[in-house]
Ligand SMILES: Nc1ncnc2c1ncn2[C@@H]1O[C@H](COP(=O)(O)OP(=O)(O)OP(=O)(O)O)[C@@H](O)[C@H]1O
C-alpha cells in the first residue's frame with residue numbers, strides 16, 4: 058500500500074469552477090482543456106468530437122495505466138452509477154489524474170433522477186430531497202478532490218447549460234441544486250459568444266468570453282481575490298485536431314493566471330467592477346442580422362463588458 062505523503066506544493070494551487078452557458082458556446086472544449094492526465098466524466102456522450110488523446114474507461118474496471126497512448130480517461134456515464142463508481146475509485150486509490158471534468162452537471166442530475174424515480178415515473182416530493190442530497194454530496198466530493206490527503210487533483214470543472222430563473226440566468230438544474238451549485242466552486246463563469254469586428258482583417262469573427270462577475274441578471278462570481286478579469290476572453294483554438302489538442306489549455310492557463318498574480322502581490326481585494334452595467338447599445342452587427350448572443354426572452358444575458366470592467370484583452 059502506498060503511504061500518505063504531503064502533496065507537492067503545486068498541487069495546492071487548485072482551481073474549481075462551474076461554467077454555464079447556452080448551447081455550443083464552448084463548454085465541452087473548455088472541459089477538455091484541463092491539465093492532463095484528465096478524468097473526463099462524459100455524461101452528455103459527446104466526447105468523441107473533442108480533440109483529446111482519449112482512452113475510454115469503464116469504471117467497474119481498474120484505472121487504466123498511463124502507457125503514453127492517452128492523456129484523458131473518458132468515462133461514458135450512461136447511468137448515475139458510472140459517475141459514482143469513477144469518483145469512488147479516484148477517492149480510494151492511487152490515480153494519475155491532475156484534473157477532473159464533468160460534462161454536464163445537468164445531464165448527471167437527469168441520470169440521478171432516472172435512478173431514484175425510475176425513467177418514466179413522476180418524482181415524488183421525498184425523492185427530491187434524496188436527489189438533492191446525493192447530487193450535492195457527489196459535487197462536494199468531486200470538489201474536495203482538490204484537497205484529498207493522498208491523491209489530490211489540481212483542477213475540477215463542471216459544465217452546465219444555462220436557463221432563466223427568477224430573472225437570473227444561472228446553471229440549468231432542477232430544484233435547490235440550481236441555487237446551491239454556484240456556492241460550491243471557486244469560480245462560477247458564464248460563457249458566451251460575441252461577434253467582434255477586426256479592423257485589420259476587415260472581418261467579423263466570433264469571440265468566446267467568460268463572464269466572472271455577477272450582473273443583475275447573470276449568475277457569476279469568483280472567490281480568488283479578483284485574480285481573474287471580469288470578462289476573460291478565451292483563446293481561439295483552431296487548426297488540425299492535433300493542433301487544437303495542443304492549443305486547448307484554457308482552463309490550465311486560467312489556474313496559472315490565478316496563482317501567478319497571487320505570488321508576491323498583496324492578496325485579497327478584488328478591484329471594483331460596476332455591479333449593474335448599463336445595457337449595451339442596441340446596434341445590430343455589421344452583417345445586419347440578429348444580435349449573436351441574444352435569446353428571444355424578455356431578459357437577455359448579453360454578457361457584454363462595459364468600458365470600466367477589467368478584461369484580459
Ligand atoms: N475557444 C474556442 N476556439 C475555437 N472554437 C471553439 C472554441 N470553443 C469552442 N469552439 C467550437 O465551438 C463548437 C462548440 O463547442 P463545444 O462543443 O465545446 O460547445 P458546448 O457549449 O459544449 O455545446 P453543447 O451545449 O452542445 O454541449 C465546437 O465546434 C468547438 O470546436
Ligand SMILES: [Mg+2]
Nearest residue numbers: 084085101103
Ligand atoms: Mg458540450
